[in-house]
Amino acid sequence: MSNIAIQADKLTKRFDDFTAVDAITFDVRQGEIFGFVGANGAGKTTAMRILCGLSIPTSGTATVAGFDVYKDAEKIKKNIGYMSQKFSLYEDLTVMENITFYAGIYGLSNQEIKDRGAELLTRLGIEHEAKTFVASLPLGWKQKLAFSVAVIHRPKIVFLDEPTGGVDPVTRRQFWDLIYEAADRGITVFVTTHYMDEAEYCNRVSVMVDGRIDAFDTPANLKKKFSVESMNEVFYQLARGAKRKAD
Amino acid sequence: MRTLRFLLQKEFRQILRSRSLLISIILGPVIQLTLLPLAANFEVKKIAVAVVDHDHSTYSNKLIAKIYASKYFSGGTYHSSYEAANKMIEQNKADIILEIPQGFERNLVREGHEEVYVAVNAINGTKAGVGSGYLGAIVADFNQDVRLQWNQPGHFSEAPTIDVVNANWYNPFMSYFLFMVPGLIVSLLTGIGAFSASLNIVKEKEIGTIEQINVTPIKKHHFILGKLIPYWVLSMFVFTIGMLVSRFAYGIVPVGNIGLLYGFLSAYLITLLGAGLLISTYSDTQQQAVSLAFFFVLVFNMISGVFTSIDSMPDWGKALSYLSPMSHFAAVMRMVVLKGSTFHDIQPHFIAIIILGIVFNTWAVLNYRKTT
Structure with a gap:
């Protein structure tokens, strides 16, 4: 297999007369951390939902882990992990019960569930919270747990939709440590964010404005191209021309 | 699985x-x-009868007693006029008016025939229907009693009657x-x-x-x-x-x-x-x-x-x-x-x-x- 994890060509999604995603073309290499940056309402989540097999595109082509998004959505789902904006663990189940459930429906064996569950708890340093209800965990812990559960089946690619929304800077930093660890294990990370300091952590970044990809390169190259000091300024220069209102 | x-x-x-x-x-x-x-x-019980008895005779008393002996009628009241009884209906205190005319006993014995008047509050249709049905049955029964008393068996031939007997299947x-x-x-x-x-x-x-x-x-x-x-x-x-x-x-x-x-x-x-x-x-x-x-x-x-x-x-x-x-x-x-x-x-x-x-x-x- 080639070293391309995700390939999108003129990918478009229209809702009635509104074009949420407008002919975007990009590729993500295996093992890289790919930042998908854009203002609220720029079309990041819609694009990500297409790649996860949750939404069928209107036109264009895309392959994820070598599978076509039109024909093989269910095969894609076996190979990816996903962490949505909305918190996706069951609050009325305990930490270990959530792990067991998600690992179980991805088809892990009982032994694997036990081993990887213990490993996960150790990595997060919450061995003593295995029997705690998720509802009573602090938000930062919940986010880290949700991420770890999303990669428990060791997918080829993990999609993270604004994973650090609403958490403090220290927790965000810890969260990014988890992302780096996952990338070290060979998992391709596709992450949307509108925190520009997070964009700096990525190997490559694409900036979406009004459904289009207006810039696509490494953070260093982008800064050079726009002759600015930070990704924040790159983003500001691109996004200030946006016509679409944030929703 | x-x-x-x-x-x-x-x-x-x-x-x-x-x-x-x-x-x-x-x-x-x-x-x-x-x-x-x-x-x-849906069982109809506690039907309140407003009785207007213009006769005050043994027979009218018998009829009224027979009605009250039934478990379906209760809370009955007596009135001197139809208007007074009607008030009870208007105030929703009575469901049925039973008016017994003057000379009820006399006509029943002499002529072998008399009529009573029944007025029903039909706002609650079920209660009205079932109530007047019960009352009709009681009056018919009363009729039978009177007949048996006055037409001695064998004295002269009665009109043949068909008696209907019900059996309630599955819920006797x-x-x-x-x-x-x-x-x-x-x-x-x-x-x-x-x-x-x-x-x-x-x-x-x-x-x-x-x-x-x-x-x-x-x-x-x-x-x-x-x-x-x-x-x-x-x-x-x-x-x-x-x-x-x-x-x-x-x-x-x-x-x-x-x-x-x-x-x-x-x-x-x-x-x-x-x-x-x-x-x-x-x-x-x-x-x-x-x-x-x-x-x-x-x-x-x-x-x-x-x-x-x-x-x-x-x-x-x-x-x-x-x-x-x-x-x-x-x-x-x-x-x-x-x-x-x-x-x-x-x-x-x-x-x-x-x-x-x-x-x-x-x-x-x-x-x-x-x-x-």
Whole structure:
């Protein structure tokens, strides 16, 4: 297999007369951390939902882990992990019960569930919270747990939709440590964010404005191209021309 | 199958932890079943008669005493004029006026014929109809007594009469509970099943976990089965509680085979829960799901035959009733509990419920989309 994890060509999604995603073309290499940056309402989540097999595109082509998004959505789902904006663990189940459930429906064996569950708890340093209800965990812990559960089946690619929304800077930093660890294990990370300091952590970044990809390169190259000091300024220069209102 | 096991484990954990759900599912039916049959009672009792006796004779007193001796009439009042009695009706204190004319006794004895006047408050149609019927029967009985007294047997030939004798099959003592309690069990079970099933998937939509489920390689029918089976088990349990209450609180022992009831119930629940899940797949919020479920449960109840007779419905009502799963279960419940019907007798209902079940569940699986 080639070293391309995700390939999108003129990918478009229209809702009635509104074009949420407008002919975007990009590729993500295996093992890289790919930042998908854009203002609220720029079309990041819609694009990500297409790649996860949750939404069928209107036109264009895309392959994820070598599978076509039109024909093989269910095969894609076996190979990816996903962490949505909305918190996706069951609050009325305990930490270990959530792990067991998600690992179980991805088809892990009982032994694997036990081993990887213990490993996960150790990595997060919450061995003593295995029997705690998720509802009573602090938000930062919940986010880290949700991420770890999303990669428990060791997918080829993990999609993270604004994973650090609403958490403090220290927790965000810890969260990014988890992302780096996952990338070290060979998992391709596709992450949307509108925190520009997070964009700096990525190997490559694409900036979406009004459904289009207006810039696509490494953070260093982008800064050079726009002759600015930070990704924040790159983003500001691109996004200030946006016509679409944030929703 | 392994996937299903994990889904079921999760659902059962969530259900058993939801205290409010358990209370409404288990304690609710017990309370409703012990109280409701006493209230949801169509038997007409306590009919208040306003008597206007212009005769004040032995015979008029006999007639009045005979009326009050009946268990259906009570709270009677005496008035000197029809107008006074009419006031009672207007104030809703009386249901029926019985006016006995002056010379009642004299005419009855001399002429062998007299008329009494009965006026009925027909706002409550059932009570009016049944009440005047009872009163008519009592007067007819009184007639018979008078005749026997004055026409000595053998003195001269009586007009031949045909006496009609009734036998009440399947419910010989016309016990209201025997008829109503099985119906109420059906009604309660339908409400609980439809509501809990329709709220289920939509709850995951609201909290956002459905997104996470949809991105897994889980099969749609596994997901639907994982939602259906726990409520199927729970409803079986509720039904058992209902049958125990009806056995020990009302002494109702099914005449027919209880296994047959459970057999039909199994199919009925798959159909009902499938309909609930179908509602859930169409709704985006729990509020929408509740409104839809409420609408259907109400219609199911109205046309089920539990509270009114399907035979007296217009043709479209009968057709609608045939399409409602609850009607079939209500019919089977009464057939088996009261008549002791066998599998052969309930076969048409079985076929109908299976067809409806296949339709609702297939529809629900098809309408549940992992992809938009």
